[in-house]
Amino acid sequence: MVKAVPSWLRLASVVFVALTALILLAPLIVVVGVSVSESQFIAFPPNGLSLRWYQQVLSSNAYLGAAWISIQIAVMVTVLATVIGGAAAIAIHRRQLPFSDLLATVFLSPLVLPTIIYAIGMLMFWSAAFGPVSPITLALSHTVIALPYVVRTTLAVLAESNPYLEEAARTMGANRMQRLWFVVVPQCIPGLAAGAFFAFNISFDEAVLSLFLRGPTLTTLPVQIYGQLEFSPDPSVAAVSTIMIALTIVLIFVIDRMLGLTKFASA
Amino acid sequence: MNDRTENLLLALPGILLLGLAFFLPIAQMLLLSISGPDGPTLSHFVRFLSDPYYLNILWRTVRLSLLITLICALIGFPLAYIMTKVGPKLRLWLVVMVILPLMTSVVVRTFGWMVLLSRSGLIPEMLRDMGLVGRTFALMQTETAIVIGMVQVLLPFMALSILGVLTRIDGRLEEAARTMGCSFLATIRTVVLPLALPGIVAGSLLCFTLSASSFVTPNLLGGTRIQVLAASIYKSVTATPDWPFAAAQAVILFAGILLVLAPYIKLTGTKHG
Numbered sequence: 001m002v003k004a005v006p007s008w009l010r011l012a013s014v015v016f017v018a019l020t021a022l023i024l025l026a027p028l029i030v031v032v033g034v035s036v037s038e039s040q041f042i043a044f045p046p047n048g049l050s051l052r053w054y055q056q057v058l059s060s061n062a063y064l065g066a067a068w069i070s071i072q073i074a075v076m077v078t079v080l081a082t083v084i085g086g087a088a089a090i091a092i093h094r095r096q097l098p099f100s101d102l103l104a105t106v107f108l109s110p111l112v113l114p115t116i117i118y119a120i121g122m123l124m125f126w127s128a129a130f131g132p133v134s135p136i137t138l139a140l141s142h143t144v145i146a147l148p149y150v151v152r153t154t155l156a157v158l159a160e161s162n163p164y165l166e167e168a169a170r171t172m173g174a175n176r177m178q179r180l181w182f183v184v185v186p187q188c189i190p191g192l193a194a195g196a197f198f199a200f201n202i203s204f205d206e207a208v209l210s211l212f213l214r215g216p217t218l219t220t221l222p223v224q225i226y227g228q229l230e231f232s233p234d235p236s237v238a239a240v241s242t243i244m245i246a247l248t249i250v251l252i253f254v255i256d257r258m259l260g261l262t263k264f265a266s267a
Numbered sequence: 268m269n270d271r272t273e274n275l276l277l278a279l280p281g282i283l284l285l286g287l288a289f290f291l292p293i294a295q296m297l298l299l300s301i302s303g304p305d306g307p308t309l310s311h312f313v314r315f316l317s318d319p320y321y322l323n324i325l326w327r328t329v330r331l332s333l334l335i336t337l338i339c340a341l342i343g344f345p346l347a348y349i350m351t352k353v354g355p356k357l358r359l360w361l362v363v364m365v366i367l368p369l370m371t372s373v374v375v376r377t378f379g380w381m382v383l384l385s386r387s388g389l390i391p392e393m394l395r396d397m398g399l400v401g402r403t404f405a406l407m408q409t410e411t412a413i414v415i416g417m418v419q420v421l422l423p424f425m426a427l428s429i430l431g432v433l434t435r436i437d438g439r440l441e442e443a444a445r446t447m448g449c450s451f452l453a454t455i456r457t458v459v460l461p462l463a464l465p466g467i468v469a470g471s472l473l474c475f476t477l478s479a480s481s482f483v484t485p486n487l488l489g490g491t492r493i494q495v496l497a498a499s500i501y502k503s504v505t506a507t508p509d510w511p512f513a514a515a516q517a518v519i520l521f522a523g524i525l526l527v528l529a530p531y532i533k534l535t536g537t538k539h540g
Contacts, residue, residue: 004450013349017361020346023419027379030389034382044382044389055446080284088281091274106280110289114480114524116497117517120504121292124299124514140288147281176273205372207483211502222374229378229487238382241375250368252363261362 027156028245037236042235053239063088063240069135070204074221076139077146077203082196084143090184092151093158104155111148114252118145119212120194126213133213138220141213142203149202157191188257197255201248283469300514311515321499325519328496331410331485332478335417336425339474340467341420343425347457347466350426351433369423377484380416381407384488408490421477425470432466472531476524479480496520 030044038048057063072107085107091097092104111119122141163259168181185192207222214223221240228237301307315321327401331479383390384406394400399513406412435458444454482497494502496516503513 009451015346016345020342021364021424023342024364024422026339026383026418027376028368028371030382031375042382042385045493084280084284087277091278094270094274097268097274099280103282106285110285112476112528113293114476114478114497115441116482116500117296117521118289118292120500120510120513120517121294121296122288123504124510125295126291128295137329140284144284144289147284170490174270180273201370205370205375207372207374208481209366210481211501222372225372225374225378226483229374233378233381233410237378240374241378244375245367245371248367252366252370254413256359256363261359261366 006190016119030243031041031238031245033238034235035078035122035242037235037238040234042233047139053235054243055171056236057181057239057243060236062224063221063236066219066221067240069219069220073135073139073142073204074200076135078144078196079197080139080143081146081150082192085147085195085199086154086185086188086192088147089154089158090180090188093155104151107151108148110145115208116212119209122209123212133218135218136264138213138218139203142206143199146195146199146202146208149198152193153195153198154188154191157188194255194259197251201251204247205244254264275301282378287397296514296517299437299487299511300518302511311512312519314512315515315519321516324494324499325523327410327493328520329406330477331413331417332475335414335421335478338414338418338423339425340471342422343429344463344467346422346426346453347429347433348463350430358513365423365426365441366411367426368419373420373481373483376420377487380412380419380484380488384412384415408492409488410493411495411497412488413485417478418482420484424473424477426506428470428473429463429466432469434461436462468531472528475527479524480520483522484525 028225033044033046034042035053036049036051037046038050038052039046088103088107092100097103103176118141122137123133126137130137165187166179166183169179173183182232205222206220207226210220210223211226214220219227225237225240228234252261298378300311301309303310315325346361346365350358351360382388385391386405386407388406391400391404391406395404396403406415440458440462441454444458445451446504449457479495480497482495485495486498486501489498497520500513500516500520503509503516505511
């Protein structure tokens with residue numbers, strides 16, 4: 001069948017994919033290029049080759065402080081979203097609660113609502129109810145937007161699980177906790193793992209909630225970069241950005257090794 | 268403890284979190300949008316909808332979002348189709364090519380475009396060298412820059428939405444069409460495209476929603492002069508600050524998005540029910 005595709009079209013699709021790859025990857029390549037430039041100014045193609053901007057980033061309190069806050073929040077979000085989302089997915093999957101469908105919709109609803117709308121709601125609500133925003137505010141809000149991903153990946157894995165395993169465990173005398181912990185949770189692990197990686201990635205890269213819920217001592221890495229871009233970008237921004245891209249590549253590699261990226265992308 | 272209690276306990280932390288940190292904040296925002304110094308008021312909405320400056324922002328947001336969505340669909344469909352036809356190894360690389368930008372922070376990607384599109388950047392320079400544009404040609408702080416940046420940001424969503432549907436299409440349908448004498452392009456038009464429509468629609472809705480509500484990329488590439496609705500909301504929260512007005516603008520954005528989503532939600536609702 002593939003042979004029957006006209007040859008001009010095959011050529012056209014090769015050119016098309018190459019151009020699309022260029023559009024999708026150009027900004028990333030440019031950022032990496034700028035980061036190794038020797039020049040004082042942002043320039044692409046880079047002039048010379050030097051790692052001085054990385055050195056500068058690694059000795060900058062502003063960047064290191066922001067990175068530390070980002071990591072702390074991302075870890076909190078990963079734990080919270082995986083535990084809360086995983087538990088919810090198990091409950092939704094069993095379909096024994098009334099309004100099971102509604103529950104699924106509720107848990108996926110943060111996906112539909114634009115983040116900016118949620119961000120100002122959270123800012124206004126938190127200020128009215130508890131006063132100034134704190135890292136807890138930001139972590140909770142990131143957890144809310146990461147939750148649907150964990151629920152979805154876990155539900156996807158549970159959909160392929162064997163429902164009789166739990167019943168078998170029950171007949172063999174396993175109690176409720178044992179069935180949950182030794183039978184159901186192990187089956188969820190690929191979904192939980194994928195969800196956890198997504199949660200970490202979402203929190204670490206998220207800019208909108210972090211911009212609205214920032215404070216003098218609450219600046220995440222994307223917010224720090226955004227601030228630099230608005231005023232005076234120098235190649236050190238590119239160095240930080242390159243580190244973030246590298247982290248993303250590592251995450252993608254891990255997800256592919258653990259779960260298979262192709263299967264995941266078309267799910 | 269019975270089954271229902273166990274499941275309720277499992278879902279409870281999530282319900283509490285979403286109730287307290289998601290639905291309550293949205294309610295608070297809705298409330299604030301109609302709050303004035305002396306009781307409930309619609310003055311913030313009136314102010315927005317009667318000022319040509321804000322109406323212009325609204326119109327620009329809708330126009331750019333539609334254009335960005337259209338371009339994403341035009342690139343996303345062939346891309347997703349090609350992804351289903353290549354071998355597993357190449358497909359993995361294409362998936363990486365789509366997912367890597369998707370999982371990279373929007374701030375980082377926008378920075379890349381700022382470098383490429385700036386006055387001395389690669390793209391304006393190339394266009395000038397080719398003699399296609401004049402010496403004063405600039406791309407930064409134009410709507411074109413916003414469209415270019417946003418297409419790169421949103422294309423992965425579109426491609427993945429369509430890919431999800433395309434992989435579930437029975438390949439034999441295409442073969443049947445070909446055996447019955449359809450040309451390749453006719454097969455795409457009469458078999459693949461109609462079957463892929465749900466994915467294209469879902470991807471378009473997603474792109475439109477995300478595009479209408481994003482402000483990081485438009486702010487950095489379009490500058491303060493070319494504002495979109497989300498950027499105006501951000502300004503009302505941080506610069507002005509006028510929170511009730513910001514809330515009213517957010518409600519207008521939300522209402523606009525629901526207006527676009529509503530026919531689709533109704534459509535899928537009847538299909539399942």
